[in-house]
Amino acid sequence: MDDIHVAIIGAYGSAGVAVADELLDRTETQTLKLTLIDHGEPGGGLCILRGCMPSKDVLSAAKHRYQARHDDRLEGVPTVDPEAIIAQKDEHIHGFAEHRRAHVHDLAAHENVEFLHETARFVDDRVIAVGDRTLEPDYVVIATGSTLNVPGTPGIEDVNFHSSADVLDATTFPDSGIVMGFGYIGLELVPYLSEVGGVDLTVIEHDDHPLDELEPAYGETILDLYRDHFDIDILTNADERHLEPRDDGGVRLTVDRDGTTETVDADQLYLFTGRRPTIAGLGLEETSLEATRDWVEPTMQAATDERVFVVGDVNGREPILHVAKEQGFAAGRNILRHAAGESLEPYTNIPHHVIFSGLGVYPVARLGHTPETAAESAMDTIVVTTEASSDGVFKSKNHPEGLATLVVNADDGSVIGYQGLHLHADVMAKTMQLAVEMRLDVRDLPDRAYHPTTPEILDTLFRKAVAELES
Numbered sequence: 001m002d003d004i005h006v007a008i009i010g011a012y013g014s015a016g017v018a019v020a021d022e023l024l025d026r027t028e029t030q031t032l033k034l035t036l037i038d039h040g041e042p043g044g045g046l047c048i049l050r051g052c053m054p055s056k057d058v059l060s061a062a063k064h065r066y067q068a069r070h071d072d073r074l075e076g077v078p079t080v081d082p083e084a085i086i087a088q089k090d091e092h093i094h095g096f097a098e099h100r101r102a103h104v105h106d107l108a109a110h111e112n113v114e115f116l117h118e119t120a121r122f123v124d125d126r127v128i129a130v131g132d133r134t135l136e137p138d139y140v141v142i143a144t145g146s147t148l149n150v151p152g153t154p155g156i157e158d159v160n161f162h163s164s165a166d167v168l169d170a171t172t173f174p175d176s177g178i179v180m181g182f183g184y185i186g187l188e189l190v191p192y193l194s195e196v197g198g199v200d201l202t203v204i205e206h207d208d209h210p211l212d213e214l215e216p217a218y219g220e221t222i223l224d225l226y227r228d229h230f231d232i233d234i235l236t237n238a239d240e241r242h243l244e245p246r247d248d249g250g251v252r253l254t255v256d257r258d259g260t261t262e263t264v265d266a267d268q269l270y271l272f273t274g275r276r277p278t279i280a281g282l283g284l285e286e287t288s289l290e291a292t293r294d295w296v297e298p299t300m301q302a303a304t305d306e307r308v309f310v311v312g313d314v315n316g317r318e319p320i321l322h323v324a325k326e327q328g329f330a331a332g333r334n335i336l337r338h339a340a341g342e343s344l345e346p347y348t349n350i351p352h353h354v355i356f357s358g359l360g361v362y363p364v365a366r367l368g369h370t371p372e373t374a375a376e377s378a379m380d381t382i383v384v385t386t387e388a389s390s391d392g393v394f395k396s397k398n399h400p401e402g403l404a405t406l407v408v409n410a411d412d413g414s415v416i417g418y419q420g421l422h423l424h425a426d427v428m429a430k431t432m433q434l435a436v437e438m439r440l441d442v443r444d445l446p447d448r449a450y451h452p453t454t455p456e457i458l459d460t461l462f463r464k465a466v467a468e469l470e471s
Helices: 014-026 046-050 052-070 082-107 184-195 216-230 321-339 371-376 392-396 425-437 456-470
Strands: 004-009 032-037 113-116 120-124 127-130 133-135 139-142 146-148 176-180 200-204 233-235 238-245 251-257 260-266 268-271 275-277 305-310 352-355 364-368 381-387 402-409 415-422
Touching: 004 014, 004 321, 014 032, 014 082, 014 321, 032 082, 032 127, 046 052, 046 082, 052 082, 052 184, 052 216, 082 113, 139 321, 176 184, 176 251, 176 260, 184 200, 184 216, 184 352, 200 238, 200 260, 216 233, 216 402, 216 415, 251 268, 305 321, 352 425, 364 425, 371 381, 371 402, 371 415, 381 456, 392 456, 402 456, 415 425, 415 456, 425 456
Parallel strands: 004 032, 004 139, 032 113, 139 305, 176 200, 176 268, 200 233
Antiparallel strands: 120 127, 127 133, 146 275, 238 251, 251 260, 352 364, 364 415, 381 402, 402 415
16 A cells, blocks of 8 residues: 555544544554644544533433432432533543543654644535645545534524533523424433422423334423423423523523414523534635535435545434544545555444433433334334333332333344433433344243342343243
8 A cells, every 4th residue: 555645534423533543543653644733622533522421411410419309218309510510520530531532642752643723614525725834645544524404593693601611611500491302412401400400390202202213102201301301491382483692691482382472581592403514614615525414325425526524424324423433434444445446434322312302311222123114124123112110120229200112123133223222211311232133033032130239120121022022
C-alpha cells in the first residue's frame, strides 16, 4: 500500500477517535500520515460534555429521591441539592473530557501524526483550509457530530428556550414548563425536571403515545408511569401551531389537538426536539458533497465522493455513541481497504438502543427486531410478552411496573429481538445483544441460574417462546 494521508475533522468526538485508533492499530506510521483536527474548547465530544455521561450523572440523584419517595416503607423524602448535583457532574465530566483530550494528544505524539486545534473548511473536493494552511489529503473523514434541532414552529424566534444542555447545568428551576420533543432526550429529562426541579410540566406528544418504534403497550406504559408517578401532564395527538412570549417573561403555546385549538402557558419552554448534523461552516457547497437524507453509503463513504467518509451523528443515521464508534472503526478499515484496492465492507448495525426513561428506574431497551420490523421482513416469527408484575422479584424490589417482549425466528428458534421496559432492562441489554447477534437458539436458554434475580424475566420469556416453538 502506498503512503496515504488521512485528515479527520472532529477528532475529539467518539467517531473521530475511533477512526484514528483503527488506522493507527492497523498500519505502520511510516505509511500513514494522519492529521487530527478539532476546534473544540475544552474538547471531548458531545457524549462526554453535554450528552449521555452528564445526563446519567444528574439522573442518578433524581433516581434516589424518586425511589425513596415511591417507597411507602420509608418516611420522609430526601432534600435535593441542585448545586451539589451539578458540582459532582462537572467534576466527573472534567475528568472524562481531560482523559479524551489526553488520548487524542497521545495519538498526535506518533510519528507522522499531528493535531490541529483549529476549524476546518472545505475549499474544494478534499481540499480543506485549516487556520492559515491548506491541506489536500488522500482521504477526509467528517466526524463533526450534531447540534440541537430547533423546529420551525412559528414564533419560536421570539421566545427563550432551554435545551438539554441548559438543563444539565441548571441549579434553579421555574415553576412551570412546556416541553416540545418527547423522544429519548425528553423521556430522560422530563422526569428529572419534575423530580429535582419540581417543575409543573406539560409535554407535547404528536402521536397516541411515545416510543412509536415499539408495540403500543410500551408507549402506553410510559404514559401511565409519567402521569401517575411523576405527575406529568402529557397532551397526546397534539401539534404545535404557534409560540409567543408573555409580558411576564413566560411563554404561550397554541396547539391543535384533533382539530381543536388549545393554549398552554408556562414560565419556560424546553426544547428536547432531537439533533441534526453539524455541517454549518464546513463549506460543503464548495464540493460535490450534498448532505441530503441518503448522502452516506453503508460503507461510510459519501455517495458523491468515495474518498470522503462520514461517521457518527453528522451522517444523520443514528445519534448513539456506540453506533458512532462502530462506524468509526468500520470507516478506518474501509479507508485502508480502498487505499489497497480491496472491496469495502458495509457497516451493518443491529439496533441496540437504551433510553434511561423514568430516571433510569424504568429504562427502555431495544435489541434487534421488534415484532413490527420482523413482520416487515416476512420472517415467520414467534412473539411472546410478559408483564414485570408477573415476576415476584419485581414486586420484592418495589418496582412491579413494566413489560418485556422476545422475538424468535420460528424456523430455527434463534433469538432475533428483545424489548424491555422495566427495572434493570438496561443491564439486561448486553446479555440480549449477545443472544441476538450470536443467533442463539432459544431452546438452549431456559432454566439458567440467574443472580441477581431480576433477569428471571428473561427466563419467563424463553420458556414461553420454547413452548410455542414446540407446539
